[in-house]
Amino acid sequence: MHSVPDRAQRAAGALVGSAVGDALGAPFEFGLAGDFSARFPVPGRGGEMCGGAGWDAGEATDDTQMALHVADSLLANAGLDLPDIFGRFQRWAAAEPKDIGLQTEDVLTNGMPWDLAAQLHFQVNHRAAGNGSLMRATTAALYFAREGRAATMDAARGIAALTHGDRAAWEGTALFHELLRLTLAGADPLAAVPQTLALVHPDHRERYATVLAPGWHPDDATEFNGAVWPCLGSAVWALRTTASYEEAVRAAVDLGGDTDTVAAVTGALAGARHGIAAIPAGWTAPLHVPLPGAAEPGRTLRLADLTDLAHRLDAPRPG
Numbered sequence: 001m002h003s004v005p006d007r008a009q010r011a012a013g014a015l016v017g018s019a020v021g022d023a024l025g026a027p028f029e030f031g032l033a034g035d036f037s038a039r040f041p042v043p044g045r046g047g048e049m050c051g052g053a054g055w056d057a058g059e060a061t062d063d064t065q066m067a068l069h070v071a072d073s074l075l076a077n078a079g080l081d082l083p084d085i086f087g088r089f090q091r092w093a094a095a096e097p098k099d100i101g102l103q104t105e106d107v108l109t110n111g112m113p114w115d116l117a118a119q120l121h122f123q124v125n126h127r128a129a130g131n132g133s134l135m136r137a138t139t140a141a142l143y144f145a146r147e148g149r150a151a152t153m154d155a156a157r158g159i160a161a162l163t164h165g166d167r168a169a170w171e172g173t174a175l176f177h178e179l180l181r182l183t184l185a186g187a188d189p190l191a192a193v194p195q196t197l198a199l200v201h202p203d204h205r206e207r208y209a210t211v212l213a214p215g216w217h218p219d220d221a222t223e224f225n226g227a228v229w230p231c232l233g234s235a236v237w238a239l240r241t242t243a244s245y246e247e248a249v250r251a252a253v254d255l256g257g258d259t260d261t262v263a264a265v266t267g268a269l270a271g272a273r274h275g276i277a278a279i280p281a282g283w284t285a286p287l288h289v290p291l292p293g294a295a296e297p298g299r300t301l302r303l304a305d306l307t308d309l310a311h312r313l314d315a316p317r318p319g
């Protein structure tokens with residue numbers, strides 16, 4: 001058993017936990033439910049960070065890469081600079097990351113200005129409620145947590161809107177920010193779901209109430225888990241139905257489908273809840289995040305870099 005984590009351990013747990021979930025899930029993306037547990041039936045045996053499908057063992061994907069570009073922007077500008085984040089995303093997309101969401105790629109490369117690109121894509125395609133803004137939200141959720149509920153939810157919406165024109169994606173990301181804020185403070189995010197739903201835009205409240213309800217199961221989803229609603233619902237389900245970081249992330253990957261992203265979102269919440277010490281060392285040792293588009297060519301972040309970054313994002317700021 002681990003002792004109750006303090007705030008710094010929760011912050012590091014969130015960022016490392018999200019990156020670990022991303023890397024653990026990546027080789028299983030688009031697979032079937034049960035693929036992971038069929039290959040690794042007994043928890044704790046080791047070797048689960050296996051790589052495959054084009055990913056090295058322990059290599060995190062676009063989810064974590066985009067989150068790190070957001071972190072760099074927030075720290076470099078001492079706050080939210082949406083055009084700067086959009087520009088960093090564009091440089092990342094141009095640096096040929098191994099994976100990039102179809103919609104995200106279109107929005108970042110269609111030549112439109114930062115405040116019009118996503119909205120234009122939505123008007124043309126009418127579908128923009130993927131989980132691509134939720135998957136990268138951990139760093140901003142850490143940074144804005146100390147500014148309180150309204151500020152962190154508004155920041156989530158602003159960053160989500162850079163690539164996703166559908167308000168459903170903004171609201172799902174805002175819910176995630178608030179649940180992570182509460183968890184960092186040592187509160188129970190599951191108990192806080194009803195009061196958090198009250199802060200969601202009324203047009204989107206009912207659909208999130210459905211997927212966040214205590215009796216909801218990922219099998220009840222009406223869309224593929226690459227959509228924002230079942231992705232967040234599955235992460236909260238994994239948190240609710242397990243007692244450890246390892247169990248939660250195993251459950252997330254074992255759902256199949258968009259495994260890296262569902263596990264990245266789950267890993268953030270479970271890492272914050274259980275703390276950095278609860279994340280298996282066999283999963284953090286091979287963890288690495290190559291960062292295409294970084295100012296420093298070839299930059300790759302590892303466990304110590306991510307822990308340090310989490311502490312800088314979480315640090316109290318003057319004013």
Ligand SMILES: [Mg+2]
Pocket residue numbers: 061062063099260261
């Ligand atoms: Mg990914």
